[in-house]
Amino acid sequence: MKQIIISLVVLVLAGCSSISEMRERGPHSEFKSKKEAQVLATCITMEWQKFKVVGGGATDVSMSLLPNGFSVFTPNQTEVADVHNIDNGSTVNFFVQTGLFDWRINQRVDGIKKCI
Template structure:
């Protein structure tokens, strides 16, 4: 029984890559907007905060992106979006934790698209 619990723990931890590791793997989706970084990032922040996923509202925060720009990140870094300035507005790179269900990804993507 202990071996089964230990194996399950390792499987769960395997899906928990750091934000920088996920960035190195590349975004799951990318978008562009003619709106500025702050406007788009704050829109996504409020949209994700207001979303109910399977009846639960998850904590979502906004933080500065080390290379400039902003990051909107959900509790536990399950998903996050990086917003960077471009010549024509901003770009959005969206990242998801591995093993995340498609319906949740689709809800987050819809929220991002509504803010572009």
């Protein structure tokens, strides 16, 4: 039984990527906005917090500083939105872990689109 549990943990962890690995693979989606990066990142954070997780609670979402922008991410960096200032607005690069359900990815993309 112990070997089965260890095997399952190894399989789960093998499917997880670091933020840098996700960034190296390239974004799932890219967006542009006329809003400043801080305003847009704050809006994305608030939209993503509206999504319910199993058990009905709100999703934990964090935001950190990047050079020339912000990174919005969910626990374990499952989904990441990098928001950067550009001339006349900002860009959003949306990254996801491999193997996520489409409905979950679509919820995050919809949250970004509401803020654009």
